[in-house]
Amino acid sequence: xxxxxxxxxxxxxxxxxxxxxxxxxxxxxxxxxxxxxxxxxxxxxxxxxxxxxxxxxxxxxxxxxxxxxxxxxxxxxxxxxxxxxxxxxxxxxxxxxxxxxxxxxxxxxxxxxxxxxxxxxxxxxxxxxxxxxxxxxxxxxxxxxxxxxxxxxxxxxxxxxxxxxxxxxxxxxxxxxxxxxxxxxxxxxxxxxxxxxxxxxxxxxxxxxxxxxxxxxxxxxxxxxxxxxxxxxxxxxxxxxxxxxxxxxxxxxxxxxxxxxxxxxxxxxxxxxxxxxxxxxx
Amino acid sequence: xxxxxxxxxxxxxxxxxxxxxxxxxxxxxxxxxxxxxxxxxxxxxxxxxxxxxxxxxxxxxxxxxxxxxxxxxxxxxxxxxxxxxxxxxxxxxxxxxxxxxxxxxxxxxxxxxxxxxxxxxxxxxxxxxxxxxxxxxxxxxxxxxxxxxxxxxxxxxxxxxxxxxxxxxxxxxxxxxxxxxxxxxxxxxxxxxxxxxxxxxxxxxxxxxxxxxxxxxxxxxxxxxxxxxxxxxxxxxxxxxxxxxxxxxxxxxxxxxxxxxxxxxxxxxxxxxxxxxxxxxxxxxxxxxxxxxxxxxxxxxxxxxxxxxxxxxxxxxxxxxxxxxxx
Numbered sequence: 001x002x003x004x005x006x007x008x009x010x011x012x013x014x015x016x017x018x019x020x021x022x023x024x025x026x027x028x029x030x031x032x033x034x035x036x037x038x039x040x041x042x043x044x045x046x047x048x049x050x051x052x053x054x055x056x057x058x059x060x061x062x063x064x065x066x067x068x069x070x071x072x073x074x075x076x077x078x079x080x081x082x083x084x085x086x087x088x089x090x091x092x093x094x095x096x097x098x099x100x101x102x103x104x105x106x107x108x109x110x111x112x113x114x115x116x117x118x119x120x121x122x123x124x125x126x127x128x129x130x131x132x133x134x135x136x137x138x139x140x141x142x143x144x145x146x147x148x149x150x151x152x153x154x155x156x157x158x159x160x161x162x163x164x165x166x167x168x169x170x171x172x173x174x175x176x177x178x179x180x181x182x183x184x185x186x187x188x189x190x191x192x193x194x195x196x197x198x199x200x201x202x203x204x205x206x207x208x209x210x211x212x213x214x215x216x217x218x219x220x221x222x223x224x225x226x227x228x229x230x231x232x233x234x235x236x237x238x239x240x241x242x243x244x245x246x247x248x249x250x251x252x253x254x255x256x257x258x259x260x261x262x263x264x265x266x267x268x269x270x271x272x273x274x275x276x277x278x279x280x281x282x
Numbered sequence: 283x284x285x286x287x288x289x290x291x292x293x294x295x296x297x298x299x300x301x302x303x304x305x306x307x308x309x310x311x312x313x314x315x316x317x318x319x320x321x322x323x324x325x326x327x328x329x330x331x332x333x334x335x336x337x338x339x340x341x342x343x344x345x346x347x348x349x350x351x352x353x354x355x356x357x358x359x360x361x362x363x364x365x366x367x368x369x370x371x372x373x374x375x376x377x378x379x380x381x382x383x384x385x386x387x388x389x390x391x392x393x394x395x396x397x398x399x400x401x402x403x404x405x406x407x408x409x410x411x412x413x414x415x416x417x418x419x420x421x422x423x424x425x426x427x428x429x430x431x432x433x434x435x436x437x438x439x440x441x442x443x444x445x446x447x448x449x450x451x452x453x454x455x456x457x458x459x460x461x462x463x464x465x466x467x468x469x470x471x472x473x474x475x476x477x478x479x480x481x482x483x484x485x486x487x488x489x490x491x492x493x494x495x496x497x498x499x500x501x502x503x504x505x506x507x508x509x510x511x512x513x514x515x516x517x518x519x520x521x522x523x524x525x526x527x528x529x530x531x532x533x534x535x536x537x538x539x540x541x542x543x544x545x546x547x548x549x550x551x552x553x554x555x556x557x558x559x560x561x562x563x564x565x566x567x568x569x570x571x572x573x574x575x576x577x578x579x580x581x582x583x584x585x586x587x588x589x590x591x592x593x594x595x596x597x598x599x600x601x602x603x604x605x606x607x608x609x
Contacts, residue, residue, distance in 0.1 A: 012398070013398050014398075019394060020394075023382075027380075027381055030381050031381045096377040097373070098376070098379060100371075100373045100376060101391070103344060104366060104369075104373075106363045106395065107394050270345075274344075274345055
C-alpha cells in the first residue's frame with residue numbers, strides 16, 4: 001500500500017438527516033404519494049386556469065385579476081400539499097408501525113425530523129415549476145407577469161417551510177394520521193378562509209377596508225400574502241409599500257421551525273404522551 | 283457509567299434492578315429485576331397485560347422507568363443513545379416500507395447505525411444470507427411472506443452486531459414449520475454471536491425447548507425467574523391428567539376414586555375426554571404412585587389413551603404462577 005493510500009481518510013458515514021431525506025424523498029416520489037398529489041394539483045390548476053381564461057375572454061374579469069387569482073391559487077394549493085405531506089410524516093409512520101424501528105437507532109431525533117422536513121418541502125419547487133407556465137400563458141405578455149413571477153414564488157417559498165412544519169408538528173403530536181390531518185386542515189382553513197373573504201372585500205370595495213380588517217390580514221400569514229400579491233399585481237405597488245405585508249409570512253416560518261427543530265423534534269416519542277427521555281452527555 | 287469502545291463484552295450483558303412504571307394510577311411494572319448473560323436465551327413470559335411490552339419498551343430505551351435502573355453491557359440506562367448502539371430489537375408489530383428491497387432496507391438501517399453505504403450493504407448481504415433471504419435480496423419487502431418479514435426483521439435487529447437482542451413474539455402468525463425454523467435461527471443467534479437474547483413468546487413448549495432461562499411476569503411483577511429447569515422444579519407436582527374414551531369417563535372417575543392416594547378426580551377443564559387426578563401431598567412423593575393409578579385403570583379394562591403428570595412442564599408453571607398459585 002502506498003503512502004498516499006495510508007493517508008487517505010476512512011470513508012465517513014453520511015449524516016442521518018441526509019439518509020432519512022433520501023429515503024423519504026424516494027418514498028414520496030417513487031412510492032407515488034407525491035406524484036398523485038402533483039397530478040391532482042396540475043388538474044386543479046388547469047381547470048382553474050381554463051375557467052379564468054374563458055371568463056377573461058368574455059371580458060368578465062380584467063387580466064390582472066385573472067393573473068392574481070391564478071397565482072394565489074397556485075401558491076395556496078402548493079402550501080396545502082406541503083402541509084398534508086408534513087402531516088403524514090410522523091403519525092403516518094406511527095400507523096404503519098415503522099417509527100419504532102427508526103427510534104430504536106442511535107440517531108438524533110432532530111436529524112430525523114430535518115430529513116423528513118426537507119423531503120416534505122420537496123413538493124414545493126415541483127408545484128412552482130408546474131404553476132409558472134400557467135402564469136406566463138395567462139398573462140399574455142402583459143407586464144403583470146413580472147410581479148407575479150417575483151412575488152408568487154417569494155411568498156410561497158417563505159410560507160412552504162411554515163406549512164410543512166405545521167403539518168409535521170401536528171403529526172408529531174398526534175397518535176393517528178386522522179387526527180394529524182384534521183388538525184392541519186383545520187388550521188389551514190382557519191387561515192385561508194378569512195384571507196379569502198378579506199380578499200373578496202378588498203377586490204370589491206377596495207379602499208373601504210377598515211383598520212381592523214387590515215390588522216387581521218396583517219397577522220394572518222395567508223391574509224398578508226394575499227394582500228401583498230394583490231398590492232403588487234393589481235396596484236403595481238413599490239416594494240417599500242409591500243414590506244409590511246411580509247411581516248407575518250416571515251415570522252410564521254421562524255416560529256414554526258424553531259418549535260419544530262428545538263422542541264418538538266428532539267422530544268419525538270413512539271407514542272404521544274410518553275415522557276421525554278433524560279439523556280446525559282457521554 | 284460512561285461507555286468506552288474499548289470496554290470488553292461482559293458476561294452479564296443486561297442487568298435490570300427494581301424497574302417500575304405506572305400509567306397514571308395503574309402500576310404496569312412493580313420492581314422487575316433479572317440478569318441476562320451473554321450467549322443465553324431468556325424466555326420472557328406472561329399473560330396479556332402482565333407488563334411484558336412495558337418492560338421491553340423500557341429496556342430498549344423507548345420509555346423511561348419511573349424507578350429502578352438497568353445496564354446493557356455495563357452502560358447505564360441514562361445513556362440511551364449508547365444503549366441503542368448495543369441492542370437489536372424486533373418489535374411485536376413492525377411495518378416495512380413499501381418501496382424498498384430487502385437489501386436496501388438493511389443498508390438503510392446499517393447507515394443509520396453509522397456505517398458507510400458500501401459497508402452497510404455488505405453487512406446487509408451477510409445478514410440476508412444468515413436469515414435465509416439472500417435469494418430475495420432484490421425483491422421488494424412488500425412482496426415478502428409473513429415468515430420472510432419476520433426474518434428480515436431479525437436481520438434488521440442484527441445490523442449493529444448487538445450485545446442484547448430483543449425479539450417480541452417473532453413466531454406469531456407463523457405455521458409450525460416456520461415457527462420451528464425461526465426458533466432455530468434465534469438459538470443460532472445466541473450461540474454463534476454470543477449475544478444475550480430475550481424472547482417474548484406465548485408458545486410455551488417452544489420456549490421451554492429453546493430457552494436457557496426464563497422470566498415469568500404476572501400483573502406487573504416478576505413471579506419467577508431462573509433457569510428453565512429451576513423454574514419448572516418449583517411447581518406443584520401432585521397432579522396428573524389421564525385421557526380415556528368418552529364412554530369410559532364415568533367408570534374411570536369411579537375406579538380412580540377408590541385409590542387411597544387420590545384426593546379427587548375431576549374432568550379437566552377445557553380438555554374434553556381428560557380427567558384431572560389430584561393426589562395427597564404424601565402420595566406425590568411416592569415414585570410408584572403413577573404406576574398404581576395406571577394399574578387400577580388397566581385392571582378395570584379401561585383404555586388409557588394418554589397420560590401426563592402435571593407440573594413437569596413450563597406451561598403448567600406458567601398457568602400456576604399467573605393464576606396466583608405461587609408456591
